Amino acid sequence: MTEYGRGPHPEPWHPEDPLYGDGGWGGQQTHAGQQSPYGGQPQHYPQQPQYGEWSQEQQSGYGHQQYPYYDEQSHHQYAGHAQPQPQQHYQQPGAWDAAGPHGQVPYAPDPGDPYGQQPAAYGGEQPDFYGTEDAYPPPQPPGHRHPEAEPESQDPPDEEERHPFFTGGGDEDDDDEEHELLSRRDRRGKGKPAKKGRKRRTGCACMVVVLVFGGGLAGAGYYGYKFYQNRFAPAPDYTGDGTGQQITVEIPKGAGGWDIGRRLKEAGVVKSADAFVHAQSDIQGGSSIQAGAYLLREHMSAASAVKMMLDPKSQNNVVVTPGERNGGVYEAIDKKLELADGTTQKVAQKEYKNLGLPVWAQNVSEVKDPLEGFFFPGDYAAAKGMKPDNILKQMVAAATSKYDAYGLTAKARSLGLNDPFQLVTVASLVQAEGKTHEDFRKMAEVVYNRLKPTNHETNQLLQFDSTYNYLKGTSNIHISEKEINGNRNPYNTYTHKGLPPGPIGNPGEDALKAALNPTQDGWMYFVATDGVNDTEFAKTLAEFQRLKEKFNATSGN
CATH class of the missing domain: 3.30.1490.480 (Endolytic murein transglycosylase)
Structure with a gap:
């Protein structure tokens, strides 16, 4: 037989079961001659009504109740074994004497209880346990409250949240603060663990915040x-x-x-x-x-x-002007540095390979000054206390930078020259012979046309007075043919074919651009007809002769 909602019953009780038999435990007899397994001590368990065919009996002790069922031999059995649970109960005065130490005097039914004398529903009379010690939980004496489950504490905001740290108050003594915190924990309940995750805030923390802010x-x-x-x-x-x-x-x-x-x-x-x-x-x-x-x-x-x-x-500057020769630059440096005359020139002759010349400008033979053409026009700092070689390095660096920017190596080959050094030399000739910006490109064409092997007009002779004057360190425009023709120095372009060994001055940027981009008009001759600034150009020898006569008339020759 099964109970509704309970599943199959455990195995039937056996007479030799030590929990219910005579052996092992001893105690008062309970229902049907059975002894209480706990020596007659009353046990109480919360039970719920079972629905179906069942009957309920009272056990000895303090209203202990078990659910009965019957095995196949109709022996009266109980559905479970109760474990001893010590309980404290209230007895009316005199009950102990009347019933004995193990007896029980049931409470009289309440006359006002309409169900106290009524037969139980669902299969027979059932006693009303309300108001008796058989009820669960048992009735309590007046003034006694059955302990109830304490509801989850809803603590108000912790007073630590209102610590003077946030309200602007000063620090208090650490011992007093600890004592107060412990008191608060006691008020929350004995044994109740203190809330975690909160740290004490001290004056040190306050000071750190003050320092930070x-x-x-x-x-x-x-x-x-x-x-x-x-x-x-x-x-x-x-x-x-x-x-x-x-x-x-x-x-x-x-x-x-x-x-x-x-x-x-x-x-x-x-x-x-x-x-x-x-x-x-x-x-x-x-x-x-x-x-x-x-x-x-x-x-x-x-x-x-x-x-x-x-x-x-x-x-305190040394100014290099376009076309100026190196000799004049050396003298200006000596003056600015307050050095003896010739000091800077001697340094240049000795240290020229260490002043930053490009590779293609070194080891050139027959040149009068290896640094000629490499003092790029401009202003250079030169004051007392400075060394000459430092100033020369500035000038050479400026010229080298400018020549590299124009790509002289590739340009030289396209113009029929051997190397960039010759291109700088052409630019120095253009600078020395040209008088105005408009003259420079025509002057460059004259140079290139006279260098051509097909030049039968002058037979590849440049015939420039400027090269001879550089050789002599002068600036004369009136040079006799006897003097010129009697000098065989490579810088004398009247007697030496082609370009001079090297530049004859320091070309400016306009002359350099003209040497890179000459005109293509066929110019072969030129004459400074006024002897100063007015330069005229000719394509044939006949035109040149007329310009020469004009020059002689103007200059008084």
Whole structure:
């Protein structure tokens, strides 16, 4: 037989079962001669009504109840074995004496209970256990509350959340704070674990926060001050024309106002680069300051420094002009550096291979000066205390950079020349013989036409007075034929075919461009008819003779 909703019953009770038989436990007899397995001690278990064919009996003790069923031999059995559970119960006064130590006096049914005397539903009379000790949970004496499950505590926000750390209060004594925290935990309930994940906040943490925020505010204040100084406050500046101590400052080519101001500040001339830039923008012509070396004074106002740099007298520069020969450059360097005459030229002759000449310009034979043609026109810093070789290196570097930019190696071959060195030589001839920018391309064509093997007009002789003058270190335009024809030096193009051994001066950029891109009009002759600036060109020998007569008439020859 099975109970509804319970599944199959366990195995039937056996008379030798130690839990229910006479052996092993001993105790009072219960239903049908059975002994209580716990020595007569009453046991209570919460039971639910079973539906179906079943009957309920009371057990001895304090209303212990089990669900009965019958085996195949109709023996009265119980559905489960109860484990001892100590319970405390209330007894009415006198019950112990009346029933004995193990007896029980049931409570009288409540007269007001309408179900107290009624037969039980579902198959027979059933006693009403309400108000009796057989009920579960058993009735409690007045004033006693059955312990109920304590609802989940809904703690208010922890008072630690309102610690003075957040309210601005000062630190309190650590012992008092610990005592108070322990008291709060006790109020939450004995044994209740304290909430985890919360750390004590001390004055050290407060100080760290103050330092962090204080440092941030200080940094913001500093950068705010710098921003104000840069945007609105006047730049730091000296006053007056400076002290008597002179300072030489070198300004490289291409330097702008800010770079110039920075160099002046580093040299101790001005107090700030900002002040120099402002003064340069306020003074007319301030932006025209060129590269070079300037002789200035210490601790000058920015305005005074700008004005002095615009004065040519303050410039300690060596200026190389287009067409100038190296001899004149050497003399200018000696003067600027306050050296003995010839000092720079001796350095050049000794150190020319170490000054940065390109490979194609070295080991050229019969040249008067290996560095000729490699002092590119421009301004170069040269002040007392500087070394001559340093200044020469600047000039050679400028020329080499310019020649590389124009790709002279490839251009030389396309123009029928042997190497870039010859192309520089052509440019120096164009620079020396040409008088104006318009003359340069025609002059370059004259050179190339006379170098051609097919030139039967002059038989590949250039016949330039400039080459002879370079040889002699002069600039005469009135040279007798006897003098010229009697000199056989390679630089004398009246007696030596082709180009001279090397450049005869330092060509400028206009002459270099003309040598790279000559005209194609057939020019073979030229004459400076006024002896100075007016150069005229001819294609035939007859035209040349007429130009020569014009020159003689003008010059008085």
